[in-house]
Amino acid sequence: MPAKPLAAAPGPSVAPVAADLPPPAEGTPDALRLWLSTRFHKARQRTAELVAPLGVEDLMVQSLPDGAPAKWHLAHTTWFFESTVLEPCASGYRTFDPVFHQLFTALDDRFGQHLPAPVLRLLSRPTAAEVMRYRDHVNGAVLHLIDQIPEERLEDISERVQLGIVHERRHQERLLSDVKHAFWSNPLRPTYEPPATLPPSPPLEQTWVGHAGGVVEVGRDDPSPGFDHERPRHAVMLRPFALAGRPVTCGEYLEFMQDGGYAKPTCWLGDGWEAARAEDWQSPLYWEWREGGWQVFTLYGMRPLDPHEPVCHVSWYEADAYARWAGKRLPDESEWEAVAACKECIGNLLGTGHRHPRPGVCRGTEGPWQLFGDVWEWTRSAFMPYPGYTPVESDGAQSGRFMANRMVVRGGSCVTPFDYATPTTRHFLRPTTRTAFTGIRLAEDA
Incomplete structure (x- = not known):
């Protein structure tokens, strides 16, 4: 029983690869900027693809006390780039919405006051469309920052962006785990997406x-x-x-x-x-x-x-x-x-x-x-x-x-x-x- 999909952010699809893109061997500033912007785009696009099968109603469901709605994962990973990369490093950057810092901060005390985890399911506002605009706003600002990084700050800002990518990857798995439990908690047992067609394989004996x-x-x-x-x-x-x-x-x-x-x-x-x-x-x-x-x-x-x-x-x-x-x-x-x-x-x-x-x-x-x-x-x-x-x-x-x-x-x-x-x-x-x-x-x- 598939839901009406939420449109993914524009951009090329991410092809399966056996390992992430390695840093350029040359190490020139321009090559590093291109490598970093490509990694950033692929990570952000992957998250957008993962929520594409979900309807807007699905984005709000939280079935676990220590879980989170998909909409929160989308906004929280965006908050991380805004608070860790843009605000300290991008001169003249204007915060998308200061209220988002309380709504989507990490669920621990390192970042000041935050909402209790069970309250996240009550966040009908901002809407899913506003969260996606938030992501687009931050995506554009990060890519612009990468393109303009002066050589003397390239290493520091690169580390911050890469840390945000690692953080985003972690939340992609959490997002799917939370979605699976939420769908299982629904008496209709809805499907997240149609299964892939795979050839059968013989049993692998234990050795x-x-x-x-x-x-x-x-x-x-x-x-x-x-x-x-x-x-x-x-x-x-x-x-x-x-x-x-x-x-x-x-x-x-x-x-x-x-x-x-x-x-x-x-x-x-x-x-x-x-x-x-x-x-x-x-x-x-x-x-x-x-x-x-x-x-x-x-x-x-x-x-x-x-x-x-x-x-x-x-x-x-x-x-x-x-x-x-x-x-x-x-x-x-x-x-x-x-x-x-x-x-x-x-x-x-x-x-x-x-x-x-x-x-x-x-x-x-x-x-x-x-x-x-x-x-x-x-x-x-x-x-x-x-x-x-x-x-x-x-x-x-x-x-x-x-x-x-x-x-x-x-x-x-x-x-x-x-x-x-x-x-x-x-x-x-x-x-x-x-x-x-x-x-x-x-x-x-x-």
């Missing part, structure tokens, strides 16, 4: 890939803008281990359910057991028993459960319980990165246009497969600072304030932008989170 362990280096050391919690690069000591060749499938998780996994306290950590009982978890989020079989809600609407696709929308507690039931464990994030470091960062990510996990395909290379895309993979690592971590005093990249009560996920999902799925990318979620596109990859000691 195990051994790693000898030893001293390995993990983390980022490049100077490009990004999240501070991925630095510094440092050495860790790993014991020999093996990593599963592909994620756990829906069919394998169904065996856990049929064996009474949700009713066996011995499989669960204490907090997980309490959460499962309090929330009445009996299956992954979006699974429904209909007409004598399991179906799953997707951004394409309801569909029969495919036993060969990766299980998705499970919490960390569920992932840990499944691993215990299977006699395995979740990987440490350093183990995951050590294996992923030699793999290409390609997979079913946002740019492919397929917004649901796909069954694994062996591409003729040595596993593991599907490390990037399809589902974020829970690790057993708590989200903590790396040795030598120093918070970056930057509005968008500082993550030290989140380093409690969260677990690390790796690899990206089917709604993660390509340039945010790398071997060093660390994402973090509460252990009860199920709305994110999260799945399971097992590990074991050698």
Whole structure:
């Protein structure tokens, strides 16, 4: 039941790519300006394309207390560029509307007073059309600023714009996650967009890939803008281990359910057991028993459960319980990165246009497969600072304030932008989170 679409901002479509545009090798000011303006345009255009299937009524829906309406995501990412790039750097820039700074600021106390998250669903005004005009206004001002950057300020302003692009990419995934939950909360179970036609693929058998362990280096050391919690690069000591060749499938998780996994306290950590009982978890989020079989809600609407696709929308507690039931464990994030470091960062990510996990395909290379895309993979690592971590005093990249009560996920999902799925990318979620596109990859000691 598709909705009447909201027109996307004008501009060329963004083609799927395996990696973001690299900076120009020459490094001349004009080449850098062109590279920066192209990256900015592609990121902003992608967000506009993601809301194009939505009607104006869809843009206001907020079904989660800690979620946000799509209209807020559109305006908030625009506010970020206005407050972080234009107001401090563009001489003579006139703020689009000072009231927007209170309406669309970040939902934490770093930027002064902000609206409580549940109030966001009440923002019928400004209208969707006004928000799109806001985006057009800021887009034009940023592109003009990039074109006029004096050479001596190019590095500073470039870092600010790139930080805004990273921030925008992050919100593209959140936007789709929030839309999916909102549509699932609707009794009509509407579709976000028609499904892509894909050829069937044979089941990918589970294999195990051994790693000898030893001293390995993990983390980022490049100077490009990004999240501070991925630095510094440092050495860790790993014991020999093996990593599963592909994620756990829906069919394998169904065996856990049929064996009474949700009713066996011995499989669960204490907090997980309490959460499962309090929330009445009996299956992954979006699974429904209909007409004598399991179906799953997707951004394409309801569909029969495919036993060969990766299980998705499970919490960390569920992932840990499944691993215990299977006699395995979740990987440490350093183990995951050590294996992923030699793999290409390609997979079913946002740019492919397929917004649901796909069954694994062996591409003729040595596993593991599907490390990037399809589902974020829970690790057993708590989200903590790396040795030598120093918070970056930057509005968008500082993550030290989140380093409690969260677990690390790796690899990206089917709604993660390509340039945010790398071997060093660390994402973090509460252990009860199920709305994110999260799945399971097992590990074991050698």
